[in-house]
Amino acid sequence: MTFSALSHLECSRTGAALDADVVQGVSAAGAPLLARYDLERVAATVKPAEVAHRPPDLWRYHEVLPVRDRAHVVTLGEGMTPLLPLPRHGARIGLPRLLMKDEGLLPTGAFKARGAAVGVSRAVELGVAGIAMPTNGNAGAAWAAYAARAGIGALVAMPADAPEITRRECVIAGAELHVVDGLIGDAGALVRAEVARRPGWQDTATLREPYRIEGKKTMGYEIAEQLGWRLPDVIVYPTGGGVGIIAIHKALLELRELGWVSGDPPRLVAVQAEGCRPIVDAFLAGADESAAPADPRTVAFGITVPKPLGDFLVLDAVRSTGGTAIAVTDEDLLAAQAALARDEGTWICPEGAACVAAVAQLRGAGELAESDEVVVLNTGSGLVYPHTVGLP
Amino acid sequence: MTFSALSHLECSRTGAALDADVVQGVSAAGAPLLARYDLERVAATVKPAEVAHRPPDLWRYHEVLPVRDRAHVVTLGEGMTPLLPLPRHGARIGLPRLLMKDEGLLPTGAFKARGAAVGVSRAVELGVAGIAMPTNGNAGAAWAAYAARAGIGALVAMPADAPEITRRECVIAGAELHVVDGLIGDAGALVRAEVARRPGWQDTATLREPYRIEGKKTMGYEIAEQLGWRLPDVIVYPTGGGVGIIAIHKALLELRELGWVSGDPPRLVAVQAEGCRPIVDAFLAGADESAAPADPRTVAFGITVPKPLGDFLVLDAVRSTGGTAIAVTDEDLLAAQAALARDEGTWICPEGAACVAAVAQLRGAGELAESDEVVVLNTGSGLVYPHTVGLP
Numbered sequence: 068m069t070f071s072a073l074s075h076l077e078c079s080r081t082g083a084a085l086d087a088d089v090v091q092g093v094s095a096a097g098a099p100l101l102a103r104y105d106l107e108r109v110a111a112t113v114k115p116a117e118v119a120h121r122p123p124d125l126w127r128y129h130e131v132l133p134v135r136d137r138a139h140v141v142t143l144g145e146g147m148t149p150l151l152p153l154p155r156h157g158a159r160i161g162l163p164r165l166l167m168k169d170e171g172l173l174p175t176g177a178f179k180a181r182g183a184a185v186g187v188s189r190a191v192e193l194g195v196a197g198i199a200m201p202t203n204g205n206a207g208a209a210w211a212a213y214a215a216r217a218g219i220g221a222l223v224a225m226p227a228d229a230p231e232i233t234r235r236e237c238v239i240a241g242a243e244l245h246v247v248d249g250l251i252g253d254a255g256a257l258v259r260a261e262v263a264r265r266p267g268w269q270d271t272a273t274l275r276e277p278y279r280i281e282g283k284k285t286m287g288y289e290i291a292e293q294l295g296w297r298l299p300d301v302i303v304y305p306t307g308g309g310v311g312i313i314a315i316h317k318a319l320l321e322l323r324e325l326g327w328v329s330g331d332p333p334r335l336v337a338v339q340a341e342g343c344r345p346i347v348d349a350f351l352a353g354a355d356e357s358a359a360p361a362d363p364r365t366v367a368f369g370i371t372v373p374k375p376l377g378d379f380l381v382l383d384a385v386r387s388t389g390g391t392a393i394a395v396t397d398e399d400l401l402a403a404q405a406a407l408a409r410d411e412g413t414w415i416c417p418e419g420a421a422c423v424a425a426v427a428q429l430r431g432a433g434e435l436a437e438s439d440e441v442v443v444l445n446t447g448s449g450l451v452y453p454h455t456v457g458l459p
Numbered sequence: 460m461t462f463s464a465l466s467h468l469e470c471s472r473t474g475a476a477l478d479a480d481v482v483q484g485v486s487a488a489g490a491p492l493l494a495r496y497d498l499e500r501v502a503a504t505v506k507p508a509e510v511a512h513r514p515p516d517l518w519r520y521h522e523v524l525p526v527r528d529r530a531h532v533v534t535l536g537e538g539m540t541p542l543l544p545l546p547r548h549g550a551r552i553g554l555p556r557l558l559m560k561d562e563g564l565l566p567t568g569a570f571k572a573r574g575a576a577v578g579v580s581r582a583v584e585l586g587v588a589g590i591a592m593p594t595n596g597n598a599g600a601a602w603a604a605y606a607a608r609a610g611i612g613a614l615v616a617m618p619a620d621a622p623e624i625t626r627r628e629c630v631i632a633g634a635e636l637h638v639v640d641g642l643i644g645d646a647g648a649l650v651r652a653e654v655a656r657r658p659g660w661q662d663t664a665t666l667r668e669p670y671r672i673e674g675k676k677t678m679g680y681e682i683a684e685q686l687g688w689r690l691p692d693v694i695v696y697p698t699g700g701g702v703g704i705i706a707i708h709k710a711l712l713e714l715r716e717l718g719w720v721s722g723d724p725p726r727l728v729a730v731q732a733e734g735c736r737p738i739v740d741a742f743l744a745g746a747d748e749s750a751a752p753a754d755p756r757t758v759a760f761g762i763t764v765p766k767p768l769g770d771f772l773v774l775d776a777v778r779s780t781g782g783t784a785i786a787v788t789d790e791d792l793l794a795a796q797a798a799l800a801r802d803e804g805t806w807i808c809p810e811g812a813a814c815v816a817a818v819a820q821l822r823g824a825g826e827l828a829e830s831d832e833v834v835v836l837n838t839g840s841g842l843v844y845p846h847t848v849g850l851p
Contacts, residue, residue, distance in 0.1 A: 123515030123539050143805060144543055144561060147515050149536020155610065169536060172564050174805065176842050216804030218547065235848040239800040239841065244851070408631040412608030413535055413566065449631065450568050450842040456627040459636070 068112040073133045076100040076277050079380055087133065090193050092275050099274035099377050101317065102133050102281050110325045115296050123147035125181060125285040131321060132185055132285075133278050139192040141217040143174035145184045146285055150293040150442070156410040160427040164440040166299065167423075168290060171415060171448030175236060177369075178283065178311065178446040179209035185282030186271055187213035196220060196267030201247075201254030203307065203369050204233030205447055210271060211242035220268065222261055224254035229368060232451050250363065251372060273308035274376045280314045287318025290442055291328050298322075298333050299440040301390070303426055305418035306337040306346055307370035309381040311444065316384035333442070334390035337381055338425040340365030341394045345373060346381055350392035355379050366397045366455065367417035369446065391434065395424040403427065404455060416452055419445030460504040465525045468492040468669050471772055479525065482585050484667050491666035491769050493709065494525050494673050502717045507688050515539035517573060517677040523713060524577055524677075525670050531584040533609040535566035537576045538677055542685040542834070548802040552819040556832040558691070559815075560682060563807060563840030567628060569761075570675065570703065570838040571601035577674030578663055579605035588612060588659030593639075593646030595699065595761050596625030597839055602663060603634035612660070614653055616646035621760060624843050642755065643764060665700035666768045672706045679710025682834055683720050690714075690725050691832040693782070695818055697810035698729040698738050699762035701773040703836065708776035725834070726782035729773055730817040732757030733786045737765060738773055742784035747771050758789045758847065759809035761838065783826065787816040795819065796847060808844055811837030 076085040078094035079101050085091055087102065094100055109130045121127035125146030134140055149169050157165030170178035187210065190198055197220025198210055207223035214221035221242040225234065226249060237244045247254045255272055262270045269276060291298055298319065304312040312335055319332040339347050342365035345357035359373035375381065385392055395403075397417075404420035407413060415423070422443040429435045449455065468477040470486035471493050477483055479494065486492055501522045513519035517538030526532055541561050549557030562570035579602065582590055589612025590602055599615035606613035613634040617626065618641060629636045639646045647664055654662045661668060683690055690711065696704040704727055711724040731739050734757035737749035751765035767773065777784055787795075789809075796812035799805060807815070814835040821827045841847065 120512060124541070142541075142543075144541020144564065147539075149516070149534075149566075151534075151536055169566075172536065172566060174541075174561075174564060176840065212800075212804035212806070214804070215801055231850075232842060232845050234850060235845050236806060236841075238850060239797060239806050239848045240804050241801040405631060408604075409607055409633040412604035412606070412632050414604070414628060414631050448568065448842065449628075450624060450840065453624050453627050453845075456631045458623075458626060458630060 068130060070129050070137050071133055071135045072104040072106070072109045072130045073135065074103050074105050077103050090195060090269055091277060092270060099380065100277040102277055104131050106321060106324045115292070115327050118292065125184065125282065128285055128288050133281050134185065134188045134192055136192065139188055141188045141191060141213050142184055143180065143212065143216060145173050145180045147289060148172050150290060153411050156407050159410065161430045161437055162426060162435060162439065162441055163437065165426065166442045168286060168442055168444050169413065170444065170446050175209045175212050176448040176451045177205035177209060178286065179206040181282035181285055182206070182279035182310065183209035183213040183282070186210070186276060186279040187217050189278040190269055191217045191219060195269045197222065197265060198269050198271045199258045199262050200271045201251050201258050202229070203251055203371060204229035205369055205451065208233040208236035211237040211240040214242065215240040222258065224257045226250055226254060230451050273310055280310050280317065283311050283314035284318035286311065286444065287315040288322065291322055296327055298328050298330065299442045300333055301336060301435065301439055301441045302333045303336040303338060303422045303441060303443045305367065305370050305421050305444065305446055306339055306381060307372040307375070309375045309377045311446065312337055312384050313377055313380045316388070332388050335384050335388045336390050336425065337385050337392040338422045339370055339392070339394045340367045340400065340421055341396045343371045343373065344394040346378060347392040347394045349378065349382055350385060355382060367400060367421050369416070369418045370421070393425045393429060395421050395428065399424040401455060414449030415445040416447035416449055417455055419443070419447065460522060462521050462529050463525055463527045464496040464501045464522045465527065466495050466497050469495050482587060482661055483669060484662060491772065492669040494669055496523050498713060498716045507684070507719050510684065517576065517674065520677055520680050525673050526577065526580045526584055528584065531580055533580045533583060533605050534576055535572065535604065535608060537565050537572045539681060540564050542682060545803050548799050551802065553822045553829055554818060554827060554831065554833055555829065557818065558834045560678060560834055560836050561805065562836065562838050567601045567604050568840040568843045569597035569601060570678065571598040573674035573677055574671035574702065575601035575605040575674070578602070578668060578671040579609050581670040582661055583609050583611060587661045589614065589657065590661050590663045591650045591654050592663045593643050593650050595643055595763060596621035597761055597843065600625040600628035603629040603632040606634065607632040614650065616649045618642055618646060622843050665702055672702050672709065675703050675706035676710040678703065678836065679707040680714065683714055688719055690720050690722065691834045692725055693728060693827065693831055693833040694725045695728040695730060695814045695833060695835045697759065697762050697813050697836065697838055698731055698773060699764040699767070701738070701767045701769045703838065704729055704776050705769050705772045708780070724780045727776050727780045728782045728817065729777050729784040730814045731762055731784070731786045732759045732792065732813055733788045735763045735765065736786040738770060739784040739786045741770065741774055742777060747774060759792060759813050761808070761810045762813070785817045785821060787813050787820065791816040793847060806841030807837040808839035808841055809847055811835070811839065
């Protein structure tokens, strides 16, 4: 078996195949590209029990990751984050089988490290000279760090309202930082203009390059492995650009095709903040795509994405698994963050806290049963958001 | 084999044995207590290859940890942090075999989570109602989190100069927080008074309870395991209270007694800041104990400990392994922090950066050879110290 079983890229709208061994952005139809693998060959040559003996980072799933040569792996030790039972908080909200995957324990303090590790590794493998991206903070911090580790250039553009500490993460890693008076879309325009004038540079905006999603899908692989190659009933994910939930959905489908898990996939729940809920509105309206809200605003800044490129993929992930989409208020998510810290000792980010608030509300509404095994994703460390905790 | 092979506690000065199954503080001689195990039985029943198949957290070494019943383990998923090669920075400073153990990826953002996990677990097992401690910040944050997770009380006293974010970590975890206008010794006096009036509470100040050191020794076990049950030539550790270096030394001796590694132990290097260098001065003077400096002060606040209780154990660890002690300036450690981030993408804490600066200086002075395999401990995430990175 070679290090990667990557076969080609596929347009997520039309199914058209593209060459995976040159730098690609979106498809001719303007849609995100999905990496495809020879899963039959992987299934025939690798068993889950073998994976269990590999080092505890996301590269343990290297056959279903896109990096062809192990020598091109750029790593800061990311992956195999804890899957923590939350017994006290679960009992309080009527979900005794509540679990949290804690992505705050990744390099740079957020789940974004997964996408950056795999995205930068593959960019290096394909000869990219520098990466440029708009960000709500955490992704820029992660890609800046991995670009430094790889020794390639990095340009990051973020809204002035993004968490200040993520700016410092970019600066210390030596990235070129642009602070934009606007939202992530405005930052995206700046990035596209800069990439156009820099030969060999790549626009690594959300879903505009194919490999970030591959890094993030390892969250799904890890959940399955940590449960003993079994899946929970429900997975709950905070949704901004949507890569995380799309990626976990992709992982679930691959895991089934590999034969590493069986049965129905978990119901996927997309969580947004009331101040920016395009996916929730589209879900409730039965629409296939989302419409940007007028004045998006929430303390969970990481999910302030008015019009995600992959909205149709998020909606498909939720609908095809029998899941749902729900928005919570800033007040409720901050209360959930505080309650969880007191109950379980873990200081999570506002985006993760939105999921904790959401499961309590879904349980209250009877959409989750007491018997459900529910995995909530905490996408980052509370350390990145010090202002969410007041001092006496 | 039972979960733990703990046999008794031993006075680190006199060797006197004490009962491990009641709450203990320091020995009659006023010295730290060391946990002892039936290592012969462990060696006869557990092999390193078996450990490799256990989940990736510090509890994989449970036979040599003090918790007797697995049900008493209080965990946030701590341990098995990455051991990262630093090829670009290593080449720059003439140490091509430089590695860093990155403890910033632990819960609460610092290596203190190891001591808190094991210390709180054992406290719960022995029926302690609440823990109280003075701290330079990170330890208090960690013990507050694990106490919340365990459902016991926590009182934390820290100097006003401690990193502000660690205060927020204590607050959100529901700890009783006291901010003291002074140094860690002043905070210690407050804690002793409070513990005296609270039945069932324990003073968990540095080396005043025996189990924090057991959690931290897993750094040594992990380094050995991650190198394939082999030890490096040199291990470099930032030294304040000294528990980390004492604990790694203890691990090295246990590993040899277990037969899990062989050969000479690594040379242990204690790193301090010029603004607070009692261990360095004692080492250079050939003294067995340290003397408190008049006005201790460094940006690496975590190692501002004027008179550590375990100073004689630190000096023994350094001398008996043929190591050394060295102090670096704040200017040099901040420069090392920035250089490492640009070279390798990792944002480390000032205390870890002191070690990075120290190895460059030791290499320059010829005390480290180009061929030496050197492991530097980064004890925490840069996220806890945002002010160490300026914004443009």
